[in-house]
Amino acid sequence: MKRSTIGVTMSVLALTLAGCGTSSGSKSESTPGSEGFTPPEVPMQKTVGKGEGAVNILAWPGYAEDGSNDKTVDWVTPFEKKTGCQAEVKYFGTSDEAVSLMKTGDYDVVSASGDASLRLVAGGDVAPFNTELATNYADVAPFLKDKSWNSVDGQMYGMPHGWGANLLMYNTKIVKPAPTSWSAVFDDASKYKGKVTAYDSPIYIADAALYLMDTQRDLGIKDPYALDQKQFDAAVALLKKQRQNVGEYWSDYTKEVSAFKAGSTVVGTTWQVIANLTKDAAPVKTVFPETGSTGWSDTWMVAAEAEHPNCAYLWADYIVSPEANAQVAEYFGEAPANLKACKETSDKSFCDGYHAEDAAYAAKIHYWSTPITQCLDGRTDVKCTDYAAWTKAWQEIKG
Amino acid sequence: MLGAPLVWLGVVYVGSLAALLVTSLWVQDSFTSEVFRTWTLANFRELLSEPLYRTVLLRTLLIAVLVTLVDLALALPIAFFMAKVARPRTARLLVVSCLMPLWASYLVKAYAWRLLVIDNGVLESTFGASPGFGITAVVLTLSYLWLPYMILPIYSGLDRLPDSLLEASEDCGARPWRTFASVVWPSILPSVVAGSIFTFSLTLGDYITIKIVGGASQMLGSLVYDQQSLNLPLAAAIATFSVAVMGIYLLLVRRTGALDQL
Numbered sequence: 001m002k003r004s005t006i007g008v009t010m011s012v013l014a015l016t017l018a019g020c021g022t023s024s025g026s027k028s029e030s031t032p033g034s035e036g037f038t039p040p041e042v043p044m045q046k047t048v049g050k051g052e053g054a055v056n057i058l059a060w061p062g063y064a065e066d067g068s069n070d071k072t073v074d075w076v077t078p079f080e081k082k083t084g085c086q087a088e089v090k091y092f093g094t095s096d097e098a099v100s101l102m103k104t105g106d107y108d109v110v111s112a113s114g115d116a117s118l119r120l121v122a123g124g125d126v127a128p129f130n131t132e133l134a135t136n137y138a139d140v141a142p143f144l145k146d147k148s149w150n151s152v153d154g155q156m157y158g159m160p161h162g163w164g165a166n167l168l169m170y171n172t173k174i175v176k177p178a179p180t181s182w183s184a185v186f187d188d189a190s191k192y193k194g195k196v197t198a199y200d201s202p203i204y205i206a207d208a209a210l211y212l213m214d215t216q217r218d219l220g221i222k223d224p225y226a227l228d229q230k231q232f233d234a235a236v237a238l239l240k241k242q243r244q245n246v247g248e249y250w251s252d253y254t255k256e257v258s259a260f261k262a263g264s265t266v267v268g269t270t271w272q273v274i275a276n277l278t279k280d281a282a283p284v285k286t287v288f289p290e291t292g293s294t295g296w297s298d299t300w301m302v303a304a305e306a307e308h309p310n311c312a313y314l315w316a317d318y319i320v321s322p323e324a325n326a327q328v329a330e331y332f333g334e335a336p337a338n339l340k341a342c343k344e345t346s347d348k349s350f351c352d353g354y355h356a357e358d359a360a361y362a363a364k365i366h367y368w369s370t371p372i373t374q375c376l377d378g379r380t381d382v383k384c385t386d387y388a389a390w391t392k393a394w395q396e397i398k399g
Numbered sequence: 400m401l402g403a404p405l406v407w408l409g410v411v412y413v414g415s416l417a418a419l420l421v422t423s424l425w426v427q428d429s430f431t432s433e434v435f436r437t438w439t440l441a442n443f444r445e446l447l448s449e450p451l452y453r454t455v456l457l458r459t460l461l462i463a464v465l466v467t468l469v470d471l472a473l474a475l476p477i478a479f480f481m482a483k484v485a486r487p488r489t490a491r492l493l494v495v496s497c498l499m500p501l502w503a504s505y506l507v508k509a510y511a512w513r514l515l516v517i518d519n520g521v522l523e524s525t526f527g528a529s530p531g532f533g534i535t536a537v538v539l540t541l542s543y544l545w546l547p548y549m550i551l552p553i554y555s556g557l558d559r560l561p562d563s564l565l566e567a568s569e570d571c572g573a574r575p576w577r578t579f580a581s582v583v584w585p586s587i588l589p590s591v592v593a594g595s596i597f598t599f600s601l602t603l604g605d606y607i608t609i610k611i612v613g614g615a616s617q618m619l620g621s622l623v624y625d626q627q628s629l630n631l632p633l634a635a636a637i638a639t640f641s642v643a644v645m646g647i648y649l650l651l652v653r654r655t656g657a658l659d660q661l
Contacts, residue, residue, distance in 0.1 A: 099432045100628035123431035194531070194614075195518075202629070246615045247532060255610075264518045264532070370430060388429035391629045396451050398617055 039152050040124035042304045048133045048313045051085040055311035058098060058107040060298065061253045062273040062332040063161070063319075064089040069277075073331050075324045083318070085311035093251040094201040095368065102126070108303050108312035111161055113296040114149035115203050115368040121157050126301040129158045134317040136325075139340045143359040149369055150299040158299035159316040162325070164334030164354065165295035165365050166199070166207070167286040169270035169278075171263065181289045182211045184267050186238055189245040197256060197268030198242065200249035202387065202394035203368055206294050207269060208235040208242070210366060214291045223377035224294065225369050232385040232393070239397045249398065253277075260284055272333020295365035296334075329354070335362070416642065423635035434631055442636035452622075456640065459619040462538055463602040467549075467595045469542040474549040474594065479583075481550075482557035483565070494554065497547045505544065509611045512540040516612055532614030540608050541601075548597035556590025557583070592652050599648060603641045 057064050064087065067074030076087050090107070092098045095116035102110055102125045112120055120126045131137040137159065144150075144160035151157060170179055175192065186208065189196045198204055209224035212234055219231050227235060247265055250256040253274050259265035260274075261281040275286045300316040302309060318324055320337055326344035329336035335356035336342065342351035355361035369376065375384040423442055427434050446452045481493045500508065515521045515529075516536040522529035530536050560583065568578040606620030613621075619641050626634035652658055 094628070096432075096628040100631070103432060119431055123428075123433050200625075243615065248614050258513075262514075262517050262519070372430065386429065388630075391429060392449075395617070395622065395625065396449075398615060399451065399454065 037122050037152075039121045042124055042127045044128040044130050045133065045302070045309055045313065046130065049310050051083045051311045051314055052308040053084055053086060053311075055085045055087050055109065055308045055315055056107045057087055057089045057315060058101055058110040059089060059091060060111050060113075060332075061091045061093075062271075063111050063298075063328060065328075065331065073327070075319075075327045079315065079318050079324070083311065083314045085308065085314060087315070093253065095203065096201065097251075099123070099125075102303065105303070105305055108306040108308045109315050110301050110303070111298050112158065112301050113298050113368045115370045117149050117157065117299055117301065118152075119370055120301060121152055125304055126157055127304045127306075129156045129302060129316075130313075131156050131159075133313050134159055134320070136317055136320045136322075136338055139322070139338045140320065141337055141339050141357065141359070141362075143362055144297065144337050147297070149297060149367060158301035159320050160337040161298040161300055161320060162329050162332070162334040162336050163295065163297035163362060163365070163367070164272065164332075165288055165293040166269050167272060167275070167293065168289055169260065169268060169275050169284055169286045171260065171266040172283045172285050174263075174266045178285070178287070179267065179289075180287060181291055182207065182293075183215075185269065186211050186242055187215075189242055189267075192266050193245045194247045195264065195266040196242070196245045196247060197259060197265045198239075198246055198249055199269050200251040200398075202390040203294075204269070205232075205235050205239065205390050205394065206366065206368070206371075208238045210292065210294055212238060223375075224366050225371045226375040226377040226379065226384050227371065228375070228379075228382040228384055232389070236393045236397060243397055243399065273331065276331070276333060292364055292366065295367055297362075297365075297367045326350075329356075419635050419638055419642070422632055423639050425632045427630050427632050429630065432628075432631075442633050443639075445633065446636055446640060452637070452640075455617055455619055455622055456644075458534070458616070459603060459641075460644070462534065462541070462618065463599045465538045466541045466545065466602045467598045469538065470546050470549040470598050471591065471595070473542070473546060474553050478550050478553040478557055481554050482560075483562070494551075497550050497554075501547055506607070508544060509540060509608050512536065512543065512608075513611050516540075532612055534613070534616060536612040536614075537609055537616075537618075540612050541598075541605060544608070545598045545601050548601070549594035552590040552593040552597075553587055556587035560586050588655075589658070592655070592658070596649070596652065600645050603645060 064076055065073045066076035066087070066089065076089065080086055090101070092101055095113050098110060098112060098116045099119050101107065102120055103123070110120070110126070112126075140160050144163070146154060146156065150160060168179060168182065168184060170184065172178070175184070185196055185198065199207070206224035209221055209227055209231065212219055212231070213221040213224060216234065219234055221227065221231050248255070248259055250259065253271070256265070256268070256270060256274050257277045260278045263282065270286060272286060275284055278284050300319060302312045302316065306312045319328065322338055322340040322344045325336040325338040325341035329341060330345055330347065330350055333354075335351065335354040339357060342356055345351065351357060371385060371387050371390055373383055373386045375382065422434070424438050424440070425434050425436050426439055426441065477497075481490045485493060516531060516539070518529070518531060520529060530539070564582055564586075565578060568582045573581065604620050605618065606624040609616065609618045609621045619637060623634045623637050626637060
């Protein structure tokens with residue numbers, strides 16, 4: 001009797017579970033990552049009404065500071081005072097984390113990099129962005145509008161926020177002479193065996209590809225996100241070699257801060273904000289390697305089923321307003337999207353340093369984007385490796 | 400009367416396990432992260448065919464065995480002292496101090512170990528040497544974290560063992576070692592097994608310690624953690640892996656009959 005009850009309970013459960021699931025429905029299977037995919041129909045907001053009193057923000061670390069990390073760094077509180085939207089901020093460490101967190105439906109607005117934005121659009125997790133509802137959109141640098149990573153078929157999916165490059169950070173007391181290229185973490189990494197770090201995400205494979213683009217020209221890599229099998233294998237082999245010298249990988253920014261402070265890591269890829277948080281406790285410097293770098297161009301996107309859509313729009317508009325955009329850009333160490341922000345920075349030469357108005361420079365950074373089977377560099381004679389392959393390879397590299 | 404608890408057990412416990420198993424049979428679109436409910440064994444095929452997962456599974460098992468052995472070696476003398484040597488008052492104090500670390504957050508303790516084993520950290524400045532980040536540090540940290548779970552069952556096992564048995568053994572001329580091997584060990588074996596289930600299963604599922612003190616290496620738990628945002632069904636399949644390992648372990652334990660005496 002007892003046994004059969006359990007059996008019944010279990011089979012009932014199994015049936016219920018088969019009926020409900022993590023995905024929103026059995027919509028027709030589109031080819032994953034096909035170029036010119038049709039985003040699912042998601043209505044665009046027509047007006048922005050009064051704030052709902054709260055907003056759930058999913059952001060890169062440093063994008064929504066409320067003074068809890070540093071009392072002088074606070075642009076969330078003025079937003080709350082102005083709009084009455086109480087901000088609840090959650091930081092994420094990788095784009096994959098952002099995509100999976102957006103799937104929970106708990107967030108109203110997200111700062112998505114190029115390797116997350118299109119995945120969110122294709123997954124129907126974010127809504128088309130009504131640029132007329134954002135007063136600051138007009139001041140956004142033209143070279144950030146209607147780009148492949150933030151729009152589909154001419155429809156913007158968010159508010160451009162800022163852009164920048166991944167940098168090489170090193171401990172000036174230990175790493176001598178000062179490194180100028182990524183070889184410090186690849187071919188010369190053995191000099192600092194066990195004290196090298198790398199970003200813990202499959203997208204880091206692009207950093208190796210970028211290095212090979214310059215050092216092994218015969219591979220013919222044109223775009224570090226468009227790798228055919230042979231190019232991909234070379235990048236993976238390089239990373240497996242690097243793995244011998246890596247002490248720790250980081251995806252949580254606080255982990256890299258603590259590793260550099262303690263000296264257990266002395267050289268590796270970083271964001272400027274991490275260097276800013278570290279430099280008081282350890283002698284670190286960052287360098288933009290001469291051969292270029294991977295980087296990000298971020299967009300604030302509004303969730304398709306946002307619980308607080310008005311506050312989400314108010315936030316996306318506020319954070320790209322000249323004052324707030326300038327504060328974020330200076331704190332995080334990136335070029336602000338709003339060109340008027342350049343007049344609001346405390347360091348007047350800030351925007352020149354980050355080439356914020358320089359479209360040609362912006363074009364030189366290899367922005368994170370999601371690798372797909374169709375080569376992003378336009379080659380049609382070969383198939384490129386997609387993100388699934390990158391993901392798999394990344395775990396193998398770590399071993 | 401049985402109904403309500405049974406439903407509770409079914410929904411909360413068996414239900415979540417069933418959800419895990421069911422999810423592991425689905426596939427995820429790597430581009431949109433959307434999970435498709437098409438039934439396939441592909442995830443399990445990948446687990447078996449990729450050498451990576453075998454390596455990580457073996458590494459995790461090795462760590463779990465080492466942690467269990469270290470904890471056993473530490474817990475036996477402590478529990479014996481608490482149960483048979485110390486006065487009741489001291490014994491109670493010792494039990495409380497064994498429980499004390501459980502009141503502190505797991506993360507705090509793991510980060511404390513990070514500061515101990517880090518280069519130029521406490522261990523190095525005190526003893527001149529430190530294992531550094533890696534498997535050794537993981538074994539040490541996990542042994543520390545799970546030690547109370549080993550001490551307490553052994554203590555209660557020893558507590559139930561009548562002193563007269565030890566005296567009888569001594570009267571019959573057995574030396575301490577013989578008494579331990581023939582009298583103490585057989586009677587506390589169920590407690591040891593209970594403790595080892597804790598240390599073994601907790602290690603098998605741990606994903607935080609390896610991230611904090613493990614350097615660049617991976618365990619089953621951290622694979623699941625990393626995969627849950629990349630490929631949820633595969634993460635579920637890997638998790639099923641450790642459930643299976645634990646199931647086998649429990650079956651083996653049951654065969655020894657140790658569970659019947661608990």
